[in-house]
Amino acid sequence: MEIKEAQLEFIQTWGSLGSSWGIPKSMAQIHALLISTPHELTAEEIMDRVKISRGNANINLRELNNWRLVAKVNKLGERKEFFKADHDIWNMARNIVIERKKRELEPVMRFLNNMESTDFTGNEMEIAHFKNLVSELKEFVQQLDKLSEMAIRFNDNVVFKKMIKMLK
Amino acid sequence: MEIKEAQLEFIQTWGSLGSSWGIPKSMAQIHALLISTPHELTAEEIMDRVKISRGNANINLRELNNWRLVAKVNKLGERKEFFKADHDIWNMARNIVIERKKRELEPVMRFLNNMESTDFTGNEMEIAHFKNLVSELKEFVQQLDKLSEMAIRFNDNVVFKKMIKMLK
DNA sequence: ATAAACTTTCATTTTTTTTTGAAAGTTCAA
DNA sequence: TTGAACTTTCAAAAAAAAATGAAAGTTTAT
Numbered sequence: 471m472e473i474k475e476a477q478l479e480f481i482q483t484w485g486s487l488g489s490s491w492g493i494p495k496s497m498a499q500i501h502a503l504l505i506s507t508p509h510e511l512t513a514e515e516i517m518d519r520v521k522i523s524r525g526n527a528n529i530n531l532r533e534l535n536n537w538r539l540v541a542k543v544n545k546l547g548e549r550k551e552f553f554k555a556d557h558d559i560w561n562m563a564r565n566i567v568i569e570r571k572k573r574e575l576e577p578v579m580r581f582l583n584n585m586e587s588t589d590f591t592g593n594e595m596e597i598a599h600f601k602n603l604v605s606e607l608k609e610f611v612q613q614l615d616k617l618s619e620m621a622i623r624f625n626d627n628v629v630f631k632k633m634i635k636m637l638k
Numbered sequence: 639m640e641i642k643e644a645q646l647e648f649i650q651t652w653g654s655l656g657s658s659w660g661i662p663k664s665m666a667q668i669h670a671l672l673i674s675t676p677h678e679l680t681a682e683e684i685m686d687r688v689k690i691s692r693g694n695a696n697i698n699l700r701e702l703n704n705w706r707l708v709a710k711v712n713k714l715g716e717r718k719e720f721f722k723a724d725h726d727i728w729n730m731a732r733n734i735v736i737e738r739k740k741r742e743l744e745p746v747m748r749f750l751n752n753m754e755s756t757d758f759t760g761n762e763m764e765i766a767h768f769k770n771l772v773s774e775l776k777e778f779v780q781q782l783d784k785l786s787e788m789a790i791r792f793n794d795n796v797v798f799k800k801m802i803k804m805l806k
Numbered sequence: 807a808t809a810a811a812c813t814t815t816c817a818t819t820t821t822t823t824t825t826t827g828a829a830a831g832t833t834c835a836a
Numbered sequence: 837t838t839g840a841a842c843t844t845t846c847a848a849a850a851a852a853a854a855a856t857g858a859a860a861g862t863t864t865a866t
Contacts, residue, residue, distance in 0.1 A: 473760035473768060476753060480768075483749050489822095490742060492660045494854065508767035513813080523856045528814060549811060549864075559774045574658060581651050585644060592641035599676040600641060600648075606727045613799075631781075657852095662824065681843080691826045696844060717834080717841060 477506045481520065496522050497530040501539055504555035505562075510543050512550045538565045564622055571618045575611060582608045645674045649688065664690050665698040669707055672723035673730075678711050680718045706733045732790055739786045743779060750776045 481502040488498025499520045504511065511519075517527045531553055534540035539562060543552040556562055585604045590597045649670040656666025667688045672679065679687075685695045699721055702708035707730060711720040724730055753772045758765045
């Protein structure tokens with residue numbers, strides 16, 4: 471199989487995986503292209519290989535940059551910008567955890583804290599149930615939060631290895 | 639604050655959280671309604687409180703049932719079906735992990751295994767890079783897989799507690 | 807100061823996903 | 837065996853999300 475063909479298949483797979491986790495398909499596909507290529511690429515080349523428009527490429531490259539998954543690289547004597555993915559899978563996972571924690575865990579936590587300090591009126595049983603739910607969800611989110619903190623603190627697979635060794 | 643109002647807010651929050659993780663909004667909202675209510679509800683009541691159509695309620699209740707997050711309950715002398723969420727947060731998390739593992743981790747693993755046993759033609763450097771990527775991703779997915787296996791084996795927060803104690 | 811090279815923006819279009827609701831299907835009591 | 841009560845299906849509509857591309861903006865060499 472031609473390597474370019476394999477990369478293309480990988481780009482498709484990564485794209486649909488992204489979709490089912492709420493990541494725009496093009497964003498995941500650009501990322502897939504960049505991690506499967508050893509060298510930096512220009513916006514042109516990305517548009518061309520992933521078959522997307524300039525605007526789409528630009529926006530999603532910026533987003534990948536926000537997630538710290540892709541960096542802009544300037545080459546001496548070259549006018550164009552080049553894009554380079556962080557090729558370290560553990561860094562990648564770490565940055566994704568950081569970003570999702572910030573975007574999703576934190577707002578939910580704020581909501582739960584808010585609910586916890588509210589007084590309710592209405593059916594007593596419903597109130598008791600709801601309060602209990604909020605407190606259990608808080609505990610759960612806190613644990614997830616700690617887990618993600620741990621994952622963030624380490625930059626390789628040591629955490630996983632340790633966890634697995636201990637728990638099996 | 640009226641408890642029904644709080645539940646409604648919770649339903650909205652849970653719905654948009656679901657959306658950003660690739661779960662249909664209505665599905666997450668129905669789930670939110672069911673976990674925030676101590677008693678079983680009929681399709682009618684769900685349609686009414688979440689403000690969705692009969693078809694939507696039916697399809698998403700079935701899906702929640704597939705995920706083992708919601709069970710159908712029949713009451714003696716009642717023709718209608720009632721729906722009841724599993725109220726245990728740790729069970730809930732466990733079932734979500736099981737389902738996502740099955741739906742997403744396993745297909746990716748198959749893809750990677752497939753790529754690993756393929757021979758490539760083309761630029762040597764690109765081939766080497768791609769092979770390395772596939773092997774690192776495999777290792778990563780395997781670790782995730784083990785982690786999810788662990789999470790599945792336990793039905794409370796023991797795993798988290800243990801992990802956290804060990805790693806802090 | 808100019809213009810070519812390149813990047814960014816954003817209103818519009820397209821695609822994808824989700825929802826609707828009416829019809830078909832099922833179950834069950836009489 | 838009929839029909840009322842309830843559930844399921846699925847083609848069509850609506851909504852939401854993502855992508856396009858042309859125009860505006862920026863940078864840099866001369």
